[in-house]
Amino acid sequence: MSTTLESHPPTQTGSFGHARALVCRACGGEQPLGPFYACRECFGPLEVAYDFPRVTRAGIEGGPPNIWRYRQLLPVRADIASIPNTEPGFTRLIKADNLARELGMVSLWVKDDSGNPTHSFKDRVVAVALAAGRELGLKVLACPSTGNLANAVAAAAARAGMKSVVFIPHDLERAKVLSTAVYGGTLIAVKGNYDDVNRLASEIAGEEDDWAFVNVNVRPYYSEGSKTLGYEVAEQLGWRLPRQVVIPVASGSQLTKVDKGLAELTQLGLVESTPYRIFGAQANGCSPVAEAFRAGRDVVRPVRPDTIAKSLAIGNPADGPYVLDAVRRTGGAVESVTDAEIRDGIALLARTEGVFAETAGGVTIATLKKLVETGQLDPTQETVVFNTGDGLKTLDAIADRVGPAATIEPTYAAFRAVFR
Ligand SMILES: *Cc1c(COP(=O)(O)O)cnc(C)c1O
Ligand SMILES: [Zn+2]
Numbered sequence: 001m002s003t004t005l006e007s008h009p010p011t012q013t014g015s016f017g018h019a020r021a022l023v024c025r026a027c028g029g030e031q032p033l034g035p036f037y038a039c040r041e042c043f044g045p046l047e048v049a050y051d052f053p054r055v056t057r058a059g060i061e062g063g064p065p066n067i068w069r070y071r072q073l074l075p076v077r078a079d080i081a082s083i084p085n086t087e088p089g090f091t092r093l094i095k096a097d098n099l100a101r102e103l104g105m106v107s108l109w110v111k112d113d114s115g116n117p118t119h120s121f122k123d124r125v126v127a128v129a130l131a132a133g134r135e136l137g138l139k140v141l142a143c144p145s146t147g148n149l150a151n152a153v154a155a156a157a158a159r160a161g162m163k164s165v166v167f168i169p170h171d172l173e174r175a176k177v178l179s180t181a182v183y184g185g186t187l188i189a190v191k192g193n194y195d196d197v198n199r200l201a202s203e204i205a206g207e208e209d210d211w212a213f214v215n216v217n218v219r220p221y222y223s224e225g226s227k228t229l230g231y232e233v234a235e236q237l238g239w240r241l242p243r244q245v246v247i248p249v250a251s252g253s254q255l256t257k258v259d260k261g262l263a264e265l266t267q268l269g270l271v272e273s274t275p276y277r278i279f280g281a282q283a284n285g286c287s288p289v290a291e292a293f294r295a296g297r298d299v300v301r302p303v304r305p306d307t308i309a310k311s312l313a314i315g316n317p318a319d320g321p322y323v324l325d326a327v328r329r330t331g332g333a334v335e336s337v338t339d340a341e342i343r344d345g346i347a348l349l350a351r352t353e354g355v356f357a358e359t360a361g362g363v364t365i366a367t368l369k370k371l372v373e374t375g376q377l378d379p380t381q382e383t384v385v386f387n388t389g390d391g392l393k394t395l396d397a398i399a400d401r402v403g404p405a406a407t408i409e410p411t412y413a414a415f416r417a418v419f420r
Helices: 002-007 057-061 067-073 097-103 122-135 148-160 174-181 194-207 219-224 227-236 253-267 288-295 320-330 339-353 359-373 412-418
Strands: 019-024 046-050 093-095 108-112 140-144 163-169 186-190 211-213 244-248 277-283 333-337 383-387
Touching: 046 219, 057 067, 057 227, 067 122, 067 227, 093 227, 097 108, 097 339, 097 359, 108 227, 122 140, 122 148, 122 211, 122 219, 140 148, 140 194, 148 163, 148 174, 163 174, 163 194, 174 186, 186 194, 194 211, 219 253, 227 253, 244 253, 244 359, 253 277, 253 320, 277 288, 277 320, 277 359, 288 320, 288 333, 320 333, 333 339, 333 359, 339 359, 359 383
Parallel strands: 108 383, 140 163, 140 211, 163 186, 244 277, 244 383, 277 333
Antiparallel strands: 019 046, 093 108
16 A cells, blocks of 8 residues: 555646545545545545536536536546547436335335446446546556456446456356456456455555556545436436435445435535435345444444355445445445345346346345335335346346246147146
8 A cells, every 4th residue: 555655646647627635534634636545644545525616407417418417526627528438327217116016115216227338337437437547647447346347447448448457256257257358458367255356456556556446546536436326316306316215335435425426416506405315235145334234333344255246245345334324324224135135136126117137236126125124214205226237247146037938839739838
């Protein structure tokens, strides 16, 4: 870590729009915008702070149909939309009346982020990290990944004409391995779990001065991309906040930044100030944040992941304590579900709304169901649940429970014999 801090001059070299500085989430200390992720004083995590201009709904609505419509609220240059990129975001928000009825809820929406260019929400964060990497003069786009980030980094680097180096655990789903490798770039499988891969990446980041490790040395910028999920939900609801949001938790970055995004919309006067509750969703096989929540602890104890929800399998979540803060402050909760419930969640969403989620979406739907059943979430209040990835990447999760009703000869009689 200290090598990274010392080997770069602490000066702003590019254009980060209205971003002002990096501020420490632990001690509040500020440092200039640069390739840093840890506070010089206390090693706390850094996040981007802004001097926002006057931002209007009309200005946003007149922007492109992707995350760059919110460019004034992101650490990116004004002409970012005109630089070749994967153009993620502005995915559909669907009214989920069938699922609401099934769960005994009054008003439910699914924010379907599987509609992004590489079929997960990770395209949002990578687009912002890539923009920052460019401004900082970094040459290689890299990451440790549980799968979806690998897809997004390899694709974004290809489109930007950059080199990429992606590190994954060796036992990842086949679909995620192939759909990363296809974009070119270098893909390295590491014998270990995600936390091992992440440790290795931090070590390499300390050595390679001109690499942008999207979720390591440019993590403060990367994280800002998740705010756009919150912005979009509010805009798509007609510029208002939902009362309850259910969000999957891996490192916890997405959940904390959706909270930040919703708070910014209120501060900027783009939505009326209304209370909202944030809920986090984890798999039992990797639920360090849910366990801390249930135990009333502030400290998140690392676990060794063992779940089919590999995209959420981070045993030592960097933003865990901030997730606990956000859900406790807003009156939400963090819950977790079994692998069987995850499979049920995938099937339930597909059957009721025609949306095929990956295991992370199964976690979130199953957690929503559990939150309603246990009375933690109010079924009479408007709720948005996130599907953050595409079921085609995790087919094995449902492979042994769905398939053809019958295999028949190509005759009407054969069809009638099986279909009554
Ligand atoms: C990475 C990921 C998340 C959550 O990521 P955080 O690390 O908590 O920001 C959620 N869903 C999917 C499908 C992901 O790939
Ligand atoms: Zn600090």
